[in-house]
Amino acid sequence: xxxxxxxxxxxxxxxxxxxxxxxxxxxxxxxxxxxxxxxxxxxxxxxxx
Numbered sequence: 221x222x223x224x225x226x227x228x229x230x231x232x233x234x235x236x237x238x239x240x241x242x243x244x245x246x247x248x249x250x251x252x253x254x255x256x257x258x259x260x261x262x263x264x265x266x267x268x269x
Contacts, residue, residue: 230254 230236236254239247 226255226258229258234258 234254234257239250241247241250
């Protein structure tokens with residue numbers, strides 16, 4: 221999977237436009253949480269199909 225499509229999903233389907241926290245450590249945590257949510261939604265959709 222191309223990484224650009226993942227960020228497109230974040231922006232388009234999840235309405236993620238900007239980070240709400242400041243600082244590299246906090247932004248890393250925030251993008252990690254968004255990525256975990258994305259992966260869980262993908263896994264749930266795969267299991268339901």
